[in-house]
Every structure is written in structure tokens, then in C-alpha cells.
Amino acid sequence: MTVSAQVLSDFFRRTPPVPVQKLESELLHGKQIELYVRREDLLHPDVSGNKWRKLKHNLLAAAEQHFETLLTFGGAFSNHIAAVAAAGKLFGFKTIGLIRGEEHLPLNHTLQQATENGMQLHYQDRETYRRKNEPDLQARLKQQFGHAYLIPEGGTNALALKGCTEIISEIKVDFDVLCCAAGTGGTAAGLLCGLNGSKALLAFSALKGDFLQQEIDAFTQICSGRTYRNWHLQTAYHFGGYAKTKPELFAFIQEFEQQFQIPLEPVYTAKMFFGLFELIRQNHFPAGTKIMALHTGGLQGNAGFKKEFNF
């Protein structure tokens, strides 16, 4: 059975507006900073945040081109894997996830959930996984898995950038600085293309190093044929690297939720907000600055982290 492009486009057209929450605290008042959180995490319970944005036009394209199967890549805790599996279940695509590394049983929460949503999991040794974007390996995957719509790791491709670009025109609150967490940098790049040189973007890297600087430039070349200067990559808040955590990060998540009634997860959004509050404390932003921070979702991963770290 093929997936109806009409059903998909109706679904996306009926999306309610994303709630925006203004945070109030002594620190924010003292520094005269207005901080808004755009709750992209509330877009959908299982296809949340930026993964919803990045999948939107890919799902539409897959349906229009009569693909029945989505094939994608990710690590064992990947929000992207979770989102593709949930979207497949929601709209009727078969889904195949090529997972980095070896199988660990029992499956963690993310992979268990993906399986329950009908995703077929195949494990790739790290060497093969590294070559996932090479044409010869992709040809082999096509042979192995048949006619499938391929979505890259983390979901970042031209159509994903387009989906993230659309966030900008939906923002109705005036702001000076937009903040987001960065993994592949696709979301940050899409936002930059949407801003089209106006205002400023602060991207908080969830990974160690500053290679995202070039990656984001390369992605904005794809969505608007140019690079931008109105942004900065914050590289000081990775907490040891991708998916690495520290007790103070979990403490921050708990305090933040108590104070603002907004749940965070430790891989992306907590690192961004931790960094953002530290910058505010250090007077990084002049008094009067209006900040719009994107909550990019990813809360599905918390079930696993809560079990592992007991927070």
C-alpha cells in the first residue's frame, strides 16, 4: 500500500501554532533580558521538535514519489531514528534503521520504541557505518533493502533545511537573538537561511570541537547559496562531547523543570539552556536583549537516561 501524499499534506497543514513561553526569573529581570522559549517539542509527542521539521518535506517527497519504505541511519539513542520510526507508523511507511555498532540486548528505550513502531533494525559495524554516504555503499544498501527513500543520519538534507527555514516565518514575537542546539548543524543552517541575514543566531554545539562552523556554512550554501555572518557557534557547553553528561547537567535539568515547568533532555536542549544562562550571567547580552530559544524536543530519550542515571 502506498502512502497518501494528500493525507500527509493535510496533516502538516493542520498543525496548530507552536506555543511560546516567556520565562520569568530574578536573574532575567536583574539583567533585563527577555527570554522566550519556542516549544517545538510540543509539535508532536513522537515526531518532536526539529526532527518533525526535518522530516516534513522528506515525507511529502517520499509519498509523492510513491516510496513505501524509508531507510535511515543513526546511533542507538538517536532522536532521528525514533522520529522516523514514529512517522512511519503514523503515515504507513515501512521503516528500516541502520544502527551504528553492535546490538545490545535488551534494547534501550529508543530502539525498543522504534521496533514497536515497526522499524526493522540492522546493525552496522563502525567501519561500514562511517562509509554510509559513499555511493558504492548506498548502491549496496539499495540492493539489500530494495527501493527505499534514503534519509541521511540526523535527517539533514536539502528538504530538511527547507523545513527548518519555515520556523522563522512562524515566529510572531519580536526577538534579537535566536538560540538553538546543534548536532549536524542542519537546524542552525535552516534557521540562518530563514533569517536571511537579519538578527543573530547563537548555535550551541552538543559535540566537542568547532567543525560545525564549516558544516553550517556548507548547509547554508545548500539552502540559500551563500554563507552568513550573523551567527556564532558556542563550543564551550558540550559537557565532554556528544551524549556525554555530568551530574551538574542533570541537576540543571531538574532545577530548570522546577522553575519553568519545561522538561529538557541531556543531549541537546539542556546543554543549550545551561550555556545560555551562563552567558546571561556573564553579561554576554546587553540589557534589553530579547532572546528566542528553540526547544528542539528529543524528550523521548529521557526514559533511557532516567533509568541509566537515575535523575
Ligand SMILES: *Cc1c(COP(=O)(O)O)cnc(C)c1O
Ligand atoms: C537532533 C537534535 C538536535 C540537533 O539538530 P541538528 O539539525 O542535527 O543540528 C537538536 N536538538 C534535539 C532535541 C535533537 O533531537
